[in-house]
Amino acid sequence: MAASHPPTVPQICATFGNDPTRLVDIARQVQETYGHVGPASIDAIGRALRIPRVEVESLVTFYSFLSKQPKGRVVIRLCNDIIDRMHGFDQVLAAFTAELGIGVGQTSSDGITLETTACIGLCDQAPAALVNDVPVTELNSDRARQIVRELRKHMDPKQLVTKLGDGNNAHELVRSMVRNNIRRHSDAEGGDNGAEPRIVLSPHAPPEALRKALSISPAEVIRAIKTSRLRGRGGAGFPTGIKWEFTRAAPGARKVVICNADEGEPGTFKDRVLLTERPDRVFAGMTIAGYAIGAHEGILYLRAEYAYLRPFLEMVLQRRRQAGLLGPDLLGKGKHTFDIRIQMGAGAYVCGEETALITSCEGRRGDPKNRPPFPAQRGYLGLPTTVNNVETLCAVTKIMEEGSATFCEHGSKQSSGTKLLSISGDCLRPGVYEVVFGTPLRRVLAMAGAENAAAVQIGGPSGQMVGRDHYDRTICFDDLATGGAMMVFGPQRNLLEVVHAFLDFFADESCGFCTPCRVGTVQLKRLIEKVMAGRGEPADLETMEQIGRTMKTASRCGLGQTAANPVLSTLKNFRPVYMGLVHTDPDGYRRGFDLEGAVRTSETLTGRASIHV
């Protein structure tokens, strides 16, 4: 195909049938083709799709990977999460800015844009960045300078990959330097070499699971999942079988299965590994779900940060179609039709929330929806929809393959099976671990080589921070519930810096729909900054707890309801850290008032300095 004439905006819109529900795809492609979605493109899209231009603008300004302002041909997005900060983010950023001669958010004259971004799912090989779609890992300042010099020669991010990662990372359709870091218990010194359950991480996915599912009725499939007591692995832990039953029972002939691969919780990267190494398990799980609930269409919602996996995943889908595992007549049994399309995200943590994810699939800004109605009643385009996590669907495949009883042999009554953990931070062996529910935290830390940990963030920023006196607690839904992130902090770390980084993240990633989350995150961040600067008073801690409680109770979705957790859990478990920094002024002055800060603007405007006594 001649590359001389890129498609015009109306042509791009036409590729998607001028369908407003594909606006995210359209905007992504305009961004990719023209480096931005500027005012003229916004007008053109609005005209082609027959929607108000402000609706297009609303979407473009919502997602981090879309932009109204022009960007360079190459965009470097350096991950700024706390784990990357602990591993040299500052030096790498300094090297990038020095070599490029620009600041964050700017574009060099030769067309390279530098940005920072929230977690890109590579905490086990931090510091990491995305260069357009290409992940570059384990950066240091030398490597950063080298990347810029190489880009200036060829402007081709793909050429930055010289050493390929393991497994499918080396596949010709992936060609990535990312490593899987799938760890085994026995990697640990003195670790037990006994039976290591491999449920989700089972090596291969024969078509057995789907064949078995199709040999029984949908109701029996749901019964098997209910018997397995499988609960959602994304964090909320809702029983999968019951979710399916609701969706199946909802009226309507057209239903939808969505796989949530918007793995955005900082510190989580296990879904990336499953998508790389076990895509057939994921797709088989979706197909089984489709058969069980009576859906003929599936959507894999893939986060923008994992776009480098898309060609590979499309190939796997195509291979499954050819093998009769997807398509008009599954396995030629005349029983069910099911196919899957990949919906790309465009950079928004909130889209991991299931109703926001659905809104995003509908081609709109990723605002969560009001509940009720629940997705099982009215989800994607108003159709009954079930949304399951990548790991949950892998477990579904295993349950179909080996039966519920085998699955239940592991774990406890409330938490059956295993859990994948993404472990990163101050540990010797960061990576992905599959542990049986009920495993004590202490044992997990030993496996990862993190015996010296002073604090562990369980479940990412939306989870909780626990200290040494919690290490005998266990990983399960009733105790330390987690979507899979485990960030380890050694004794040398300043926990308030961690809390601040998390609040910064939530303030940026809040969709802004509801008051408590939109304003509360900013207020909490300012209060933490005040405490860190030594200007905090004991009353500030009460204010933080008060705002946190209100956010938890009043926020519209899970993001806001958990966004105060970094503050609430450290105030509960690490209060002495705060108490050492706040003071009541003996003279009754309000130390919190920053007089210099308050008069700084007027000093600048008048050109006179105030006299402070």
Add this chain to the structure above:
Amino acid sequence: MANDISFTIDGVEVAAAPGQTIIEAAEAAGIYIPRLCHKPGLEPFGGCRVCTVKSNGRPCSACTQPVAPGMVVENDTEELRALRRDLVELLFVEGNHFCMFCEKSGHCELQALAYRFGIAAPRFDYTWPARQVDMSHPDILVDHNRCILCGRCVRTSRQVDGKNVFQFVGRGHEKRLAVNAEADLGATDAAVTDAAVGACPVGALLKKRIGFATPVGRRPYDERPIGTDIETAAARKE
């Protein structure tokens, strides 16, 4: 439709019709649930969260939650009063609200809620954001300093006026009200007769040249606290 659903709000028996939300049923029964983004006739939004109640112990927004038989709703409790005070104070510190200079004073629902809740000054940190005033339209002004992102103008323009003058852009703390034009309100098809202009609960959308038609001191909320109309309408019926 028959009021055949029975549930309680703070222990008071309330009859409701199927499909009604808690806030609608409460209002019909003369019980005021504080609110900002809710406006009768508009599709429920659930954004300000001021109408947060507990239904069978679980928090929810009364403007979006449908009634159900036997539902036990808590509304006027100390916990929820504190929560609503927080939300109103958060809105005050998020924007730039100077009631003493504002034409909407005495008509303003945000100010009126603050008075009803006994808020003298917010306990939170003022953020003093730099925001714009859009004077481009001949008859309407948009003061973003006062916008609380309730979406009433967005929904009214679409549902009542049959236009799409307003929509939100940006996200999180950068979210703001925008108009359906590359430039400003003057470039849209907004008209002073649009219901959207009157839908604003605060002074973010105002008609030009009619300031202070009612003197301060004799405006609705100067005389009676917000919500009184709902509470007394039912009393009169009895």
